[in-house]
Amino acid sequence: MAAVNPDLQSERDGATFDTNKLTFLLDGGEGMTERRREVEAEALADPEVTGGPHYHFMSRPEQYSDAVRKAVHYMKQAKTGKFDNPADAHWYRNTLWPNEMAPIGLHTTMFLPTLENNSSPEQKEKWAPLAKDFKIIGTYSQTEMGHGTNLKALETTATYEPELEQFILHSPTLSSIKWWPGGLGKTSNFAVVMASMIIKGKNYGMHPFIVQLRSLEDHTVITGIEVGDIGPKFGFNTIDNGYLKFDHVRIPRENLLMKNAVVEPDGTYVRIAKNEKAAYSTMIFVRAMIVLEVATRGLAQACTIAVRYSCVRRQSELVPGGPEPKVLDFQTQQYKLLPVLASCYAYWFSGLFIRMTYFQINYEIQQGNIDLLPELHAVSSGLKAFTSYGSMAGIEQCRLACGGHGFSQASGLPKIYTTMTAGCTYEGENSVLYLQMARYLMKSFLQAEKGETTTNSVAYLSKKNLDKCVLGATLSPDTIIAAYEHRAARLVRKAGLRVNALEAAGKPYHEAWNLTSVQFTKAAEAHCHYFVVLKFADTLEEMEDEAEIHNVLLQLFQLYACYGITNYAADFTEDGFMSQEQLDMVRLRVLDLMADIRPNAVALVDSFDYPDHILGSVLGRYDGNVYENLYKWAKDSPLNKTEVHDSYYKYLQPMITGKSNL
Numbered sequence: 001m002a003a004v005n006p007d008l009q010s011e012r013d014g015a016t017f018d019t020n021k022l023t024f025l026l027d028g029g030e031g032m033t034e035r036r037r038e039v040e041a042e043a044l045a046d047p048e049v050t051g052g053p054h055y056h057f058m059s060r061p062e063q064y065s066d067a068v069r070k071a072v073h074y075m076k077q078a079k080t081g082k083f084d085n086p087a088d089a090h091w092y093r094n095t096l097w098p099n100e101m102a103p104i105g106l107h108t109t110m111f112l113p114t115l116e117n118n119s120s121p122e123q124k125e126k127w128a129p130l131a132k133d134f135k136i137i138g139t140y141s142q143t144e145m146g147h148g149t150n151l152k153a154l155e156t157t158a159t160y161e162p163e164l165e166q167f168i169l170h171s172p173t174l175s176s177i178k179w180w181p182g183g184l185g186k187t188s189n190f191a192v193v194m195a196s197m198i199i200k201g202k203n204y205g206m207h208p209f210i211v212q213l214r215s216l217e218d219h220t221v222i223t224g225i226e227v228g229d230i231g232p233k234f235g236f237n238t239i240d241n242g243y244l245k246f247d248h249v250r251i252p253r254e255n256l257l258m259k260n261a262v263v264e265p266d267g268t269y270v271r272i273a274k275n276e277k278a279a280y281s282t283m284i285f286v287r288a289m290i291v292l293e294v295a296t297r298g299l300a301q302a303c304t305i306a307v308r309y310s311c312v313r314r315q316s317e318l319v320p321g322g323p324e325p326k327v328l329d330f331q332t333q334q335y336k337l338l339p340v341l342a343s344c345y346a347y348w349f350s351g352l353f354i355r356m357t358y359f360q361i362n363y364e365i366q367q368g369n370i371d372l373l374p375e376l377h378a379v380s381s382g383l384k385a386f387t388s389y390g391s392m393a394g395i396e397q398c399r400l401a402c403g404g405h406g407f408s409q410a411s412g413l414p415k416i417y418t419t420m421t422a423g424c425t426y427e428g429e430n431s432v433l434y435l436q437m438a439r440y441l442m443k444s445f446l447q448a449e450k451g452e453t454t455t456n457s458v459a460y461l462s463k464k465n466l467d468k469c470v471l472g473a474t475l476s477p478d479t480i481i482a483a484y485e486h487r488a489a490r491l492v493r494k495a496g497l498r499v500n501a502l503e504a505a506g507k508p509y510h511e512a513w514n515l516t517s518v519q520f521t522k523a524a525e526a527h528c529h530y531f532v533v534l535k536f537a538d539t540l541e542e543m544e545d546e547a548e549i550h551n552v553l554l555q556l557f558q559l560y561a562c563y564g565i566t567n568y569a570a571d572f573t574e575d576g577f578m579s580q581e582q583l584d585m586v587r588l589r590v591l592d593l594m595a596d597i598r599p600n601a602v603a604l605v606d607s608f609d610y611p612d613h614i615l616g617s618v619l620g621r622y623d624g625n626v627y628e629n630l631y632k633w634a635k636d637s638p639l640n641k642t643e644v645h646d647s648y649y650k651y652l653q654p655m656i657t658g659k660s661n662l
């Protein structure tokens with residue numbers, strides 16, 4: 001391995017804590033870190049994983065094809081049973097497709113989970129092993145050209161015919177064509193198709209059906225089906241997001257996934273699930289996973305790149321006539337990066353929380369106890385929106401902080417950005433998800449107004465909140481939490497009272513709701529902000545005695561919270577809760593905290609523990625040898641394969657010389 005750039009080494013030497021120990025905390029324990037590193041090391045030693053053409057120097061069809069090569073490699077490994085632990089499989093995939101979506105990504109994240117959670121026991125026994133063993137490859141096909149958000153308006157129909165005990169799948173309009181499902185265009189031979197179920201003329205709404213799309217022999221498309229790729233996108237170019245059109249395609253009755261609702265041979269519909277949104281369960285799972293696995297990890301990688309690079313990059317003067325400083329020593333550069341780094345840690349702890357909570361509550365739901373489903377739906381929706389937006393903005397901030405080189409694909413940042421920003425849209429567009437959380441907040445507000453006790457994430461709504469902020473120079477977690485509680489409670493209440501007032505003035509509820517929806521999305525955002533602050537504080541409280549790590553995490557917590565207050569100053573001050581003096585103090589504390597954190601900046605990003613291969617960044621290399629590798633990168637560019645490019649002979653030469661050698 002090449003010698004580490006002394007500018008980066010000095011940062012590591014000056015850190016006040018052991019990065020390894022912080023990595024253990026982030027991974028959820030030393031054993032988890034060790035296992036992840038083992039899986040990554042095995043993958044990194046495999047030329048099928050790290051070899052192959054350079055991602056950025058391929059065309060899109062080549063990128064897709066290479067991703068399929070890797071998919072086959074993954075499936076062969078998985079078939080040996082070595083990834084029986086889902087976490088192992090996840091680490092392996094992250095190393096194989098760094099910041100890319102695998103053509104089989106939907107198979108593992110949505111197709112299989114839907115089969116497992118929406119099938120009857122017999123169906124599960126039939127389909128899940130086939131999918132687990134990759135004998136069939138599937139996707140999750142829900143969104144249509146005309147509707148992604150409004151699931152009640154999906155137009156694909158599954159009409160039951162009792163005589164033959166079959167459903168007939170049909171796409172009646174242009175807008176009913178399934179559009180966007182990942183891996184649908186070229187890779188999958190099966191899909192879970194969400195379609196409106198019609199029995200004897202009655203529409204029972206969206207239900208999941210398992211449908212074969214292509215032959216298992218030669219991959220040709222099944223009669224009555226039209227399927228293909230939707231073309232190049234802003235990112236996600238290794239995956240074949242597809243379209244799918246049905247022309248009266250017949251499937252057996254048994255292909256309705258019947259855990260939540262059964263259709264008997266004569267067409268009798270029997271609902272089993274207690275909650276009518278049971279068919280939406282896979283979306284909750286993915287939203288809960290996006291927080292850590294997509295939003296936070298994308299941001300952690302961007303922070304790693306930008307912080308390391310900012311300690312390698314020297315520019316301008318700090319001391320007149322003095323040597324060029326590391327750019328991270330400029331206060332403005334710290335202001336660009338350190339609050340983003342603090343938010344990354346904040347999101348990480350919320351991500352760990354929602355992942356664990358999802359598995360706990362889902363277990364209860366599987367046992368038939370659905371009491372906590374509304375809470376899970378609201379929190380997973382809100383956190384998905386809050387963290388994906390924050391990460392998207394943070395990644396862009398990291399890119400800008402890298403100056404000109406940040407604009408090059410060599411930085412790795414454009415790819416991280418385009419992959420991550422899709423998470424603001426897929427699995428529920430962010431505003432739409434905030435409005436789902438807002439419904440929950442409105443209900444909870446009404447409960448609190450009636451004097452009832454609200455619980456879980458909204459417990460604070462029925463508490464007596466402080467009228468005056470008691471935040472002082474010590475910035476204790478309790479006073480910070482109280483400030484965020486006050487802000488969220490006030491914004492929820494204000495929006496709720498306006499809905500009530502509009503209704504009292506004669507507006508129908510739906511109109512009152514729409515007229516308050518901007519306020520409500522801000523209230524939902526404030527609620528999520530509070531929740532993320534709370535989970536960060538909980539993590540600090542639960543930490544075992546690792547004083548050095550506790551100190552630096554406390555500084556990050558305070559920075560995250562103070563920066564949030566300065567960014568949303570009006571929310572905290574306009575009702576007189578926080579004084580101007582307190583706000584001024586908080587603003588100055590942001591600057592002091594940045595100075596406190598600065599010496600540990602590199603150690604804090606090293607703790608995310610990303611191998612260079614996953615970062616895919618010349619700027620963010622662990623060894624900090626940026627310039628020689630930027631030069632190498634440019635030399636490898638396909639345009640430099642020949643001294644004179646073909647386009648010269650085709651276009652420039654005739655113009656410049658009046659003759660052509662072609």
Ligand SMILES: CCCCCCCCCC/C=C\CCCCC/C=C/C(=O)SCCNC(=O)CCNC(=O)[C@H](O)C(C)(C)COP(=O)(O)OP(=O)(O)OC[C@H]1O[C@@H](n2cnc3c(N)ncnc32)[C@H](O)[C@@H]1OP(=O)(O)O
Nearest residue numbers: 087090109148149150151277280289293377426427428439
């Ligand atoms: C160690 C690690 C191991 C882990 C490894 C796993 C790693 C996995 C990593 C995966 C990460 C990323 C992969 C990314 C790939 C994703 C690719 C993208 C896929 C997709 O996009 S699929 C399509 C997704 N589509 C959507 O999300 C559609 C959004 N729209 C909706 O959800 C709904 O239509 C709606 C919620 C907006 C509205 O629905 P509607 O039926 O009209 O209902 P309403 O009338 O508004 O509400 C009625 C009540 O129902 C409640 N409700 C709504 N949704 C749900 C739900 N899902 N569950 C429970 N309850 C729900 C709603 O709140 C209302 O309740 P109320 O009346 O207020 O009480």
Ligand SMILES: Cc1cc2nc3c(=O)[nH]c(=O)nc-3n(C[C@H](O)[C@H](O)[C@H](O)COP(=O)(O)OP(=O)(O)OC[C@H]3O[C@@H](n4cnc5c(N)ncnc54)[C@H](O)[C@@H]3O)c2cc1C
Nearest residue numbers: 140141142143147148149180181182422426427428429431
């Ligand atoms: C990269 C990517 C991968 C995807 N993968 C899959 C997949 O595998 N399977 C699949 O089925 N789908 C997939 N999708 C589709 C995705 O789930 C939808 O695009 C997403 O749910 C948003 O729906 P939409 O496109 O209909 O947006 P729209 O709902 O049309 O959004 C447009 C605008 O309208 C606003 N809006 C819509 N409804 C409301 C409302 N009720 N109140 C206020 N504002 C509203 C939105 O906030 C947004 O600003 C994918 C999409 C992308 C981008």
